[in-house]
Amino acid sequence: MAARIFVSILKISPKFKKVVWKIIYQFLAAKYQTEDWTFMNYGFQYLNESKKIELKEEDEYNRFFIQLYHFVVSTIELKNKRVLEVGSGRGGGADYIERYFQPLEMFGVDYSRNAIDFCNKVFKDSKVDYKLGDAENLPFENGSLDVVINVESSHCYANATAFFADVNRVLKSGGYFSFADFRDKEPFENLKKELANSGFDLVKSTNISLEVLRALDDFNEEKMERFGKMFGGWLKKPLSEFAGVKGSVMYKDLSSGYTVYYHYILRKK
Numbered sequence: 001m002a003a004r005i006f007v008s009i010l011k012i013s014p015k016f017k018k019v020v021w022k023i024i025y026q027f028l029a030a031k032y033q034t035e036d037w038t039f040m041n042y043g044f045q046y047l048n049e050s051k052k053i054e055l056k057e058e059d060e061y062n063r064f065f066i067q068l069y070h071f072v073v074s075t076i077e078l079k080n081k082r083v084l085e086v087g088s089g090r091g092g093g094a095d096y097i098e099r100y101f102q103p104l105e106m107f108g109v110d111y112s113r114n115a116i117d118f119c120n121k122v123f124k125d126s127k128v129d130y131k132l133g134d135a136e137n138l139p140f141e142n143g144s145l146d147v148v149i150n151v152e153s154s155h156c157y158a159n160a161t162a163f164f165a166d167v168n169r170v171l172k173s174g175g176y177f178s179f180a181d182f183r184d185k186e187p188f189e190n191l192k193k194e195l196a197n198s199g200f201d202l203v204k205s206t207n208i209s210l211e212v213l214r215a216l217d218d219f220n221e222e223k224m225e226r227f228g229k230m231f232g233g234w235l236k237k238p239l240s241e242f243a244g245v246k247g248s249v250m251y252k253d254l255s256s257g258y259t260v261y262y263h264y265i266l267r268k269k
């Protein structure tokens with residue numbers, strides 16, 4: 001019930017929604033300095049488990065979250081490219097891409113100063129350049145990047161149209177924009193219209209709701225155990241909702257199809 005009220009409050013105004021999410025992400029990065037918590041997405045699990053990707057031993061801990069990143073980037077050439085992740089959060093995704101796909105340069109941008117400080121501390125030896133910036137006003141020159149990626153972040157933005165326009169601005173001609181996120185039914189219809197008017201060519205769109213749900217299922221027990229160690233008191237319930245544990249609004253809405261999770265690959269003309 002509380003989660004549904006929270007979601008309704010966020011619908012009052014897009015600018016208000018953006019501020020509320022920023023306060024939440026600032027708070028989480030400041031309060032939880034746990035160095036092994038470096039991803040904040042719902043994860044992805046292949047329905048056909050023979051597709052399981054090869055990971056180094058030290059990355060197994062984050063397998064489900066990494067699989068979402070892998071799905072988002074693996075069909076795009078990143079080697080020797082200038083790559084940006086918008087909404088890089090606690091930094092694990094950009095670090096994974098840098099270590100496995102050999103981009104020329106890898107940037108991570110987030111509007112939470114605390115999240116950027118966290119990344120610069122935890123990934124101090126990484127080649128990723130984490131910097132403060134807003135998705136709707138990216139701190140990059142026109143036509144300066146080959147690939148922009150965006151994972152489970154765009155639902156927080158006040159103006160997705162401004163975001164798509166700015167991604168288009170910073171990409172080189174022929175550059176790729178790969179993003180994955182969820183929307184409820186009606187906002188998803190708006191998203192499709194926004195993308196159709198964004199000036200990009202659509203390369204591919206994939207409904208990955210079942211793969212995300214499968215990850216929520218397969219990781220649920222382990223997630224609850226990690227939560228038990230990290231979070232206590234009154235925060236446990238709202239953070240469980242936030243993390244999409246079984247029984248949460250997110251879990252139920254994805255299961256019923258009211259919420260869909262999509263991946264898009266787009267190309268600048």
Ligand SMILES: C[S@@+](CC[C@H](N)C(=O)[O-])C[C@H]1O[C@@H](n2cnc3c(N)ncnc32)[C@H](O)[C@@H]1O
Binds near residue numbers: 039093
């Ligand atoms: C659910 S987390 C996902 C983080 C990361 N992509 C991952 O998968 O682990 C969403 C992230 O988007 C960031 N974000 C939200 N709105 C943003 C904006 N307007 N500009 C830049 N980052 C934003 C948040 O601070 C947060 O770190």
